[in-house]
Amino acid sequence: xxxxxxxxxxxxxxxxxxxxxxxxxxxxxxxxxxxxxxxxxxxxxxxxxxxxxxxxxxxxxxxxxxxxxxxxxxxxxxxxxxxxxxxxxxxxxxxxxxxxxxxxxxxxxxxxxxxxxxxxxxxxxxxxxxxxxxxxxxxxxxxxxxxxxxxx
Amino acid sequence: xxxxxxxxxxxxxxxxxxxxxxxxxxxxxxxxxxxxxxxxxxxxxxxxxxxxxxxxxxxxxxxxxxxxxxxxxxxxxxxxxxxxxxxxxxxxxxxxxxxxxxxxxxxxxxxxxxxxxxxxxxxxxxxxxxxxxxxxxxxxxxxxxxxxxxxxxxxxxxxxxxxxxxxxxxxxxxxxxxxxxxxxxxxxxxxxxxxxxxxxxxxxxxxxxxxxxxxxxxxxxxxxxxxxxxxxxxxxxxxxxxxxxxxxxxxxxxxxxxxxxxxxxxxxxxxxxxxxxxxxxxxxxxxxxxxxxxxxxxxxxxxxxxxxxxxxxxxxxxxxxxxxxxxxxxxxxxxxxxxxxxxxxxxxxxxxxxxxxxxxxxxxxxxxxxxxxxxxxxxxxxxxxxxxxxxxxxxxxxxxxxxxxxxxxxxxxxxxxxxxxxxxxxxxxxxxxxxxxxxxxxxxxxxxxxxxxxxxxxxxxxxxxxxxxxxxxxxxxxxxxxxxxxxxxxxxxxxxxxxxxxxxxxxxxxxxxxxxxxxxxxxxxxxxxxxxxxxxxxxxxxxxxxxxxxxxxxxxxxxxxxxxxxxxxxxxxxxxxxxxxxxxxx
Numbered sequence: 001x002x003x004x005x006x007x008x009x010x011x012x013x014x015x016x017x018x019x020x021x022x023x024x025x026x027x028x029x030x031x032x033x034x035x036x037x038x039x040x041x042x043x044x045x046x047x048x049x050x051x052x053x054x055x056x057x058x059x060x061x062x063x064x065x066x067x068x069x070x071x072x073x074x075x076x077x078x079x080x081x082x083x084x085x086x087x088x089x090x091x092x093x094x095x096x097x098x099x100x101x102x103x104x105x106x107x108x109x110x111x112x113x114x115x116x117x118x119x120x121x122x123x124x125x126x127x128x129x130x131x132x133x134x135x136x137x138x139x140x141x142x143x144x145x146x147x148x149x150x151x152x
Numbered sequence: 153x154x155x156x157x158x159x160x161x162x163x164x165x166x167x168x169x170x171x172x173x174x175x176x177x178x179x180x181x182x183x184x185x186x187x188x189x190x191x192x193x194x195x196x197x198x199x200x201x202x203x204x205x206x207x208x209x210x211x212x213x214x215x216x217x218x219x220x221x222x223x224x225x226x227x228x229x230x231x232x233x234x235x236x237x238x239x240x241x242x243x244x245x246x247x248x249x250x251x252x253x254x255x256x257x258x259x260x261x262x263x264x265x266x267x268x269x270x271x272x273x274x275x276x277x278x279x280x281x282x283x284x285x286x287x288x289x290x291x292x293x294x295x296x297x298x299x300x301x302x303x304x305x306x307x308x309x310x311x312x313x314x315x316x317x318x319x320x321x322x323x324x325x326x327x328x329x330x331x332x333x334x335x336x337x338x339x340x341x342x343x344x345x346x347x348x349x350x351x352x353x354x355x356x357x358x359x360x361x362x363x364x365x366x367x368x369x370x371x372x373x374x375x376x377x378x379x380x381x382x383x384x385x386x387x388x389x390x391x392x393x394x395x396x397x398x399x400x401x402x403x404x405x406x407x408x409x410x411x412x413x414x415x416x417x418x419x420x421x422x423x424x425x426x427x428x429x430x431x432x433x434x435x436x437x438x439x440x441x442x443x444x445x446x447x448x449x450x451x452x453x454x455x456x457x458x459x460x461x462x463x464x465x466x467x468x469x470x471x472x473x474x475x476x477x478x479x480x481x482x483x484x485x486x487x488x489x490x491x492x493x494x495x496x497x498x499x500x501x502x503x504x505x506x507x508x509x510x511x512x513x514x515x516x517x518x519x520x521x522x523x524x525x526x527x528x529x530x531x532x533x534x535x536x537x538x539x540x541x542x543x544x545x546x547x548x549x550x551x552x553x554x555x556x557x558x559x560x561x562x563x564x565x566x567x568x569x570x571x572x573x574x575x576x577x578x579x580x581x582x583x584x585x586x587x588x589x590x591x592x593x594x595x596x597x598x599x600x601x602x603x604x605x606x607x608x609x610x611x612x613x614x615x616x617x618x619x620x621x622x623x624x625x626x627x628x629x630x631x632x633x634x635x636x637x638x639x640x641x642x643x644x645x646x647x648x649x650x651x652x653x654x655x656x657x658x659x660x661x662x663x664x665x666x667x668x669x670x671x672x673x674x675x676x677x678x679x680x681x682x683x684x685x686x687x688x689x690x691x692x693x694x695x696x697x698x699x700x701x702x703x704x705x706x707x708x709x710x711x712x713x714x715x716x717x718x719x720x721x722x723x724x725x726x727x728x729x730x731x732x733x734x735x736x737x738x
Contacts, residue, residue, distance in 0.1 A: 044708030073707035
């Protein structure tokens, strides 16, 4: 079976999550690879969550928030835009391709854009292949989370 | 006050009143050609002469500029005056035999035909009678001083200075309005950057915005008001008895503190010039729906008469639905109101004219209470319904009288034929679209919009009036195209929501909050500056941060930033999100 990446999406409640909802309501087809975690604001996304996601076997992580200036909490997405570039540098040092982490702005009215981002990111992860980290091996050896360690 | 005697009438008037005005009050008619209430009397036509008797002396004076004095008696129709007036009138009639005002006045004074031979005889019907009203009104009232007299004696004439277009003219048209013969004319040309526009809007610079305006007071359009151009005029202030005209009023910005806001900013009308095939703005007698509505209105420019630009009644009227709506190139949505107002237009045109009426529709959507019945009634009235959107509008001619008409080319899908239908008047049912500045308004209130550009409600079915921002509600076409009953219902619902919160007196807040676990907080204060609401305060005595629960909105930015995980976001705790991650990555 061909490789299908596991992708974690952190979506802000007011724009991107509503946008994803709109994509669903409008019956726009998108890759089923993304698993969505709703947060109240993209600013709530703790860098630790993203690292944890990679550790637990995610092949890519997308953080989606409102367009700049549209944040429901005035400036939460400005905090996110400061955090993600640092995190990209950090994961590179961990041996993770920085392309596996992405920050996107999707508003509540952009259902089509949501689907587009998901499809495009999934395609990119497919070409990058499965993420292999030493920690995945270890976890497999210990018997814990062996399921996460190897992808088909 | 002084008391004077005019003919046999005693009259009391304030001192310095001209005799002419006093006579008016006494009900005595004095003929005049050059007198105007708007300007200083000038005494040039000499027709208003009267005999003033003071003691034994008597004088002939012009009544328009002769102030009354105590004890004088005035004879307006003595044999001497009659003879003099008749002579003046004969001179005038000899010079301008065809001018209507002169002819009428001559008839009133018993002058049948000109008895002199004038060297300056002007046979034109709109000849200048040198009354000077235009010059006076321009000088005294408008204060533009763009017109003047030139030459003397029989060569005297009204001119623009040096015979060229005057820079001082404000294109107000007061001279045209004052001219008794129609000699002064407005020439339409692009002049001083002012292109005359022919709109269906107000015709004067001071007007009542609409008959339904609340409060119903007139407003001044400072762009076209003469007073704001030259500092003169003030005619409206002169005639306003309660002295309500205030030229110094300015737009002002007021700051009002409120707890809740209802956004009902309405809609824009789709600009039909984007669909050039229908000729809007290019061909005559092509109207947008709002313009046609004005035309049908009894307070509109034609008083509700359906007529073409040439003043004739149209032989046939076409109404095209879905201009810009239900159209993949413009707006995919249905504007909802057009079908019904198009039927109303048809009904009114049928009522007021003998015109044949054609409706071009994609689908008839008579969706509301009583709407389908109205549609059936219209069908009985003999309106022609053509299913099929018109392809284009061209120009054509009626074969019987060679008059120009519009030709609608369309496919009638009910008979499966291509048709060309001549109409004299065309009404386009423009789409309702989101207001051009809706993005700014949206950002102001921090609310979202749906893909069609209208404001987004919290839930399309369960919460159609509130938004994702607490205390901000939406109603009417700001939320999406809708007709009046729907708008009233939605606005009523929003008002009730607002009132319920006011009467309750307290606001329930979401349980999603941030909370400091005091034993873990190191007092680093990183979170303090992150909070956009200033909800986090630093407790000096405890050396820890503290969240004000009433201010916190629960975004969680501080939670993500806390280096010692002392900040917890209820509803979205680290443990909950990590467990979610754990679950979805199995």
